[in-house]
Amino acid sequence: MKLLTTLIATLAVLLAGCATPGNNWTPGPIVTIDAAPSETASAGGGTPSATPSASSTEVGPPTVPDPSDAINVASYGRAHFASPSGRIWCAVEDGWALCHFPKGMKMSKVPESSEVCPDDGLDVTGISVDAATSYFCSGDPAAFPKVGDASTKWWKSSGFPSVKYDGTKFAVLPYGKKLILDHFICASEKAGVTCANTETGAGFRVALAGVTLIK
Numbered sequence: 001m002k003l004l005t006t007l008i009a010t011l012a013v014l015l016a017g018c019a020t021p022g023n024n025w026t027p028g029p030i031v032t033i034d035a036a037p038s039e040t041a042s043a044g045g046g047t048p049s050a051t052p053s054a055s056s057t058e059v060g061p062p063t064v065p066d067p068s069d070a071i072n073v074a075s076y077g078r079a080h081f082a083s084p085s086g087r088i089w090c091a092v093e094d095g096w097a098l099c100h101f102p103k104g105m106k107m108s109k110v111p112e113s114s115e116v117c118p119d120d121g122l123d124v125t126g127i128s129v130d131a132a133t134s135y136f137c138s139g140d141p142a143a144f145p146k147v148g149d150a151s152t153k154w155w156k157s158s159g160f161p162s163v164k165y166d167g168t169k170f171a172v173l174p175y176g177k178k179l180i181l182d183h184f185i186c187a188s189e190k191a192g193v194t195c196a197n198t199e200t201g202a203g204f205r206v207a208l209a210g211v212t213l214i215k
Helices: 002-018 150-156
Strands: 078-082 089-093 096-100 124-129 133-137 162-165 168-171 178-181 184-189 192-197 203-207 210-213
Touching: 078 150, 078 168, 078 178, 089 178, 089 184, 089 192, 096 184, 096 192, 096 203, 124 192, 124 203, 150 168
Parallel strands: none
Antiparallel strands: 078 089, 089 096, 096 124, 124 133, 162 168, 178 184, 184 192, 192 203, 203 210
């Protein structure tokens, strides 16, 4: 009986110590898993490192990026860039911004080419924003952020990394960074690339999970 009383008393002391604000105990790492596929998936479509669960963090709807901390590229006239994975190619130009769809993107919300460009015989390859958003078809890429091209001069002195994708080195806009030219802004995020017109509020997000319009 004396031994049981001693064990109970010892356990009470240990529990009290864990609840004391000044102790040195710290929680283990917390892992957050996106509920939707991320555009950072490998080009080969590898197996995810973890399985989404009911406690996964949902990716919220896109909003117009805050222009206050964006890099102004007006002096270059245009700026093309790739997402850190190299999959998504985008551009901000004088009067519009656009992104091409990454390979393997979910296309369920994208209209057919017969609706977007019925007479061109081309595929729908991207989405743009000027006063409003619109899909476009193309044979050659409208945004091609190859290192060394005139469209990536903005990147040369940025200190940002490049990425090699399909044998070509592309200028990267890292996660958390934004580019702005006049009223047009693009932000690189782990959830995808978001571009918008800061004046009209129109815009979109492009990711492997698909296209989402700013409402």
